[in-house]
Amino acid sequence: MNIAGYLTLIAVVIIDKTAAVSLLTGGNVNNTTNQNLVGVDSQTLDVFRQLLNQETIIRMNLVKNVDALMKNVAVAEQKISTIEASTDQEISVLKKEVQELKLENHVLKNKSRVQRRRLANITGYMNKTVDSLKVELKGAQIEQLKISSAVTSLEMFRMNLNNSKLDLKKKVAFTAGVTSSSTTWNSGTLVFPAVINNIGGGYNPSTGIFTAPTDGHYVFFVTVVEYGKLDNRVDIVQNGSSKVRTLGYSDAAYQTGTNMAVLRLQQGDTVWIRLASGKGYYSNSIPMTTFSGFRL
Structure with missing residues (x-):
């Protein structure tokens, strides 16, 4: 139940209570004096009349307050409706943004997977290349050692040859x-x-x-x-x-x-x-x- 419904219920209760007050006059809500008040003294009659007048004033004030309250309720409902409409629109925009963010996140995840695959491929290629280079470098080092050994042997042969030539000259x-x-x-x-x-x-x-x-x-x-x-x-x-x-x-x-x-x-x-x-x-x-x- 909305606010208007609650306020209507309150007004009905108040009116019912006003009606209960009218029981003082025997359930007759008319603002007229019963012509059949026989045997009632004038003082009692004045009291009843005052009560009736107060009842009428209360009823009028209640009606006025209820009208004002209903107007306020209408304004509040309008504001609430506006707020709900604005909120719905904002929620719709937020949902759309969330959807776009999800889509963007999905795209980024896919790109991330692709990048990871590329990085893994590049890393694997680099590792293979490094291993190949290590093997080639080791082979080159071995060849260099062989060449160095051959050069050393050649130098020793030259030295021995020169010494032999010198020895031949001395022999x-x-x-x-x-x-x-x-x-x-x-x-x-x-x-x-x-x-x-x-x-x-x-x-x-x-x-x-x-x-x-x-x-x-x-x-x-x-x-x-x-x-x-x-x-x-x-x-x-x-x-x-x-x-x-x-x-x-x-x-x-x-x-x-x-x-x-x-x-x-x-x-x-x-x-x-x-x-x-x-x-x-x-x-x-x-x-x-x-x-x-x-x-x-």
């Missing part, structure tokens, strides 16, 4: 022999003209003399085969001083005399083979009588 070795026999040689230096090897160029096949190109310790070998039973003895000589001697004794034919010497030489020192006694020597196209030496 001194020779072997020379005679390719024919002699029965007349009986003094001086035995010359070995057939050079088999002459590293360092220290041996002179024309003179039979070895000249030390560098300081160091040298090893010298000499082998002389005596001719028939002529007997021969030769010395390994350093700077004119005999160091060791061979013996090809005449007790039997073609005896072989051989010896070796390790000598400390200074650059420019000379070594050669010199006859000590006897004469002649035996050899062939492949030398049997030879002279060799090398630097330690």
Whole structure:
């Protein structure tokens, strides 16, 4: 029930109560004096008349108040109707905005899902790329280590090669022999003209003399085969001083005399083979009588 209904109910109750007051006049609401008031004194009659007048005034005031109240109720209902209409409109607008927000939220959620998928794909791709790069980097590092090792090996080879070249320059070795026999040689230096090897160029096949190109310790070998039973003895000589001697004794034919010497030489020192006694020597196209030496 609305406000107007409540107010109507209140007015009806008031009117009913007014009607109850009218019972004082025996239920007659007329504002007329009963003509049949027989035996009622004048004082009592005045009281009834006053009551009737007050009843009439009350009824008129009530009607007036009810009218004013009804007008106020109508105004209030109008305001309430306006407020309800405005409220309904605002609620409608809010519902529309809520719907739009829901739609926008749904779109954003979809976009968020798409973005998350894209981000996941990008992240997966980046992880795969990083893993691939790590593998390639590891491979490159291994290759770099191999290259570094190869470069190191090459440098060591070059160093060894250079050292070998230096060593070759420092190395001194020779072997020379005679390719024919002699029965007349009986003094001086035995010359070995057939050079088999002459590293360092220290041996002179024309003179039979070895000249030390560098300081160091040298090893010298000499082998002389005596001719028939002529007997021969030769010395390994350093700077004119005999160091060791061979013996090809005449007790039997073609005896072989051989010896070796390790000598400390200074650059420019000379070594050669010199006859000590006897004469002649035996050899062939492949030398049997030879002279060799090398630097330690």
